[in-house]
Amino acid sequence: MEWQSYIALGIVAITLVIFAFRLFFKKKSKKSCGHGCGCAANEKQ
Amino acid sequence: MSENPSIIALLGNPNSGKSTLFNALTGKNQRVGNYAGVTVEVKSGETYTPHGKKLHVLDLPGCYSLRTDAGSPDEQIALDALTGKLDGIAKPDLVVCVVDASNLERHLQLVLQVIELGLPCVLALNMVDVAEKSGLRLDPAKLSEELGIPVVPMQANASKGIIELKQALRHPFPHASEVSWLTQTDNLETNRRAFVASLCELAARRPDSQQRNFTDRLDSILLHPFLGWVAFLAIMFILFWSIFSFASIPMDFIDSALGSFGEWVNAMMPEGDLRSLLVDGVIGGVGGVLVFLPQILLLFFFIGLLESSGYMSRAAFLMDHVMAKAGLSGKAFLPLFSSYACAIPGVMATRTIDSAKERLVTIFVAPWMSCSARLPVYFLIIPLLLHENEGTWKQALVLFCIYTLGTLTAFLAARILRGKLGPDKIVRHFMLELPPYRRPQWSYVFRHVLDRGWAFVRKAGTIILGLSILLWALKTYPKSDSTDPGEVLAHSAMGRIGELIEPVVKPLGFDGRTGTAILTSFAAREVFVSSIAIIFSVEETDDDVKNRSLIRAKMQTATWPDGRPLFTSMSLISLLVFFIYALQCLPTTAVVARESGSWKWAVGQFAFMSGFAYLASWLIFQTGSLLGF
Incomplete structure (x- = not known):
């Protein structure tokens, strides 16, 4: 494998780890969807 | 005086300009709009008095009354917030009642109910520019005297009156006003209406003849049974x-x-x-x-x-x-x-x-x-x-x-x-605020x-x-x-x-x-x-x-x-x-x-x-x- 393949695979692996972290560990505020759509993110209910 | 910041609640009818005032006080960018029901939950922020004391500001959902048998969730949230029953939010030390000065007859009903709850209150007489344009002659001093609470005329969307309001939020807060409109009659609603009517005659006199303003003329087209739909x-x-x-x-x-x-x-x-x-x-x-x-x-x-x-x-x-x-x-x-x-x-x-x-x-x-x-x-x-x-x-x-x-x-x-x-047990009627047409608030639109x-x-x-x-x-x-x-x-x-x-x-x-x-x-x-x-x-x-x-x-x-x-x-x-x-x-x-x-x-x-x-x-x-x- 050439150097480009290693870096590309590394980027894919990091992306997978971030997605897994977001899915299983990151707690979202119950007050909003966490997607910045204007649905009262970070506001106290 | 407690070390925790005092809690100020902004309350008013829908579309009275609470969120605009909240943004002006706290520097936040809470969503505002020229129609009822933009705020549906309690928002919070911070502001400071002229003496640098921190205040915790709550923007409550707009509501027309504070009935104990509240029908809509937003009215129930407002009542719970005022009585300290909302989880995580203490009872407010002071309520700023925001009213549309051009529509005092209806908006003051809610103010009376807040006073009846025994909460200290300041009246933010918002949209005085609209009221004056419609020919209304306001007397804030008389209003203050009759209600027994401070009254601050203002125009929140132009940040006019904000400093005066902050002056009114200085310690010590005003005491809860005496309730003078409850007579022996059992019907609270009737008492309030009678009091508001007499108050408006004294402090918010309308011109003798009602003139058709810009909003009326535009509504004759935009609310027309046929032309309204075309538009x-x-x-x-x-x-x-x-x-x-x-x-x-x-x-x-x-x-x-x-x-x-x-x-x-x-x-x-x-x-x-x-x-x-x-x-x-x-x-x-x-x-x-x-x-x-x-x-x-x-x-x-x-x-x-x-x-x-x-x-x-x-x-x-x-x-x-x-x-x-x-x-x-x-x-x-x-x-x-x-x-x-x-x-x-x-x-x-x-x-x-x-x-x-x-x-x-x-x-x-x-x-x-x-x-x-x-x-x-x-x-x-x-x-x-x-x-x-x-x-x-x-x-x-x-x-x-x-x-x-x-x-x-x-x-x-x-x-x-x-x-x-199936149908509802209680028949509910559709009531809608038709606000006057206003020039769009470009800063909010673009933001x-x-x-x-x-x-x-x-x-x-x-x-x-x-x-x-x-x-x-x-x-x-x-x-x-x-x-x-x-x-x-x-x-x-x-x-x-x-x-x-x-x-x-x-x-x-x-x-x-x-x-x-x-x-x-x-x-x-x-x-x-x-x-x-x-x-x-x-x-x-x-x-x-x-x-x-x-x-x-x-x-x-x-x-x-x-x-x-x-x-x-x-x-x-x-x-x-x-x-x-x-x-x-x-x-x-x-x-x-x-x-x-x-x-x-x-x-x-x-x-x-x-x-x-x-x-x-x-x-x-x-x-x-x-x-x-």
Whole structure:
């Protein structure tokens, strides 16, 4: 494998780890969807 | 004096300018609009007195009264917040009652109820400019004397009177006023009305003859039984046409800039996986979605204009009759209209609806109002369907029809569901505030547009970027020794997933590649565009790419293995229909579960809408195919 393949695979692996972290560990505020759509993110209910 | 900051609650009728005042006091950017029911939950912020003492400010939902048998959730939230029954929020030390000075007769009723609760109170006499223009002669000193509380005249949208209000919030806070209007008669309501009437005669005298003002004259057209509808349809059509036509210039610019950037990366890097990841995965995937940014910005600009000018309430008034046919009231119009931007604030806005059954039905059908996340998909498919470049009136008409189809189906479903749930035990009447027409607050309109634009860009730079990278990996690995792009794709993980999905999506007119793109769009609808861009990309570019979207060009030339075109008119219509009806937004499902108080509703809604989307697409494609289209 050439150097480009290693870096590309590394980027894919990091992306997978971030997605897994977001899915299983990151707690979202119950007050909003966490997607910045204007649905009262970070506001106290 | 306690060390904790004192709590100040902003309370008032809907559309009295509470959120504008809240923003002016706290420097926040809470959403405001010239129609009732913009704030549906308690917002908090901080401000300082002229002596530097920190104050905790609560913006409560607008309400007309503080009944103990509150019908709507927003009224109950306001009452609970004032009495210290809301979890995590202490009882306020002072209530700033925000009233519309041009409409004191109604707004003062709520002020009296706050005083009756025994809470210290300051009256923010907002919109004095509007009151003065209508010829009203205000006497704030007399008001203060009669009510026994400080009164501050102000114009919150121009930040006039803010300093005076902060002066009134200095320690020590005023004591709770004496209740002087409760006589021996048992009927509280009658006592309050009589007191307010006498108060207005003293402190807010109207001119002898009522003149027809600008709002009255404009309403004679915009609320006319016939002309009002003509105006409504014209406004909606202009909105959709503008989104298509005005956005084409910046879209072409973004498109060509991304194309040039991709070519530059191609030229600067040797051939390899990293170059392919950057050009085909990142630039192709993220760029394919970013190109629709101008249209998203235009949509929110027009929604902001309608909200800020005061037209939105007129639209709700006109729609009340139509909503009644769907078993809903005009109160459901604003949540449903908000859902055109995003279903989540739309679902939350249903808190203004008194009837629990009507609220549930509105929540259930809200995702069928086409949200802005669907727009990139529509913008990709419609020009392909019409074999045109972007920006024609025909495309605007098709987009208008798409929105109409979603809306009509939502109304039909609402009628059926409302019938199943049965009538309410208490008959509730539809009351709506018709605010005066105002010049749009440009600062808020543009800030709202920028916020939403930034949210879109951030989504493209996070979720869509991540999914684009993963999709590229699925399309690239495991690697094949073949040089034929078709064989390489078939050998890849994505090709294998597509093969698995194909029997399920083939009856809808899609192949496995389109099926895979649809599957990825359940994470976020816009991802469909980047998935298609990644799945159908090729390394070469030619001159035609500069004149039309690269993705559409690839879709136009895509074929089934036997050489038939993959995207026919019927399969494109089937695809559009699928996206109109499918609920491909997990955050919406989570918010529906919270607002309806049950995951059963949310899961049931997801299953029903996905199943309905599948059946509708199947029906359209199969019927069209049988008829020879």
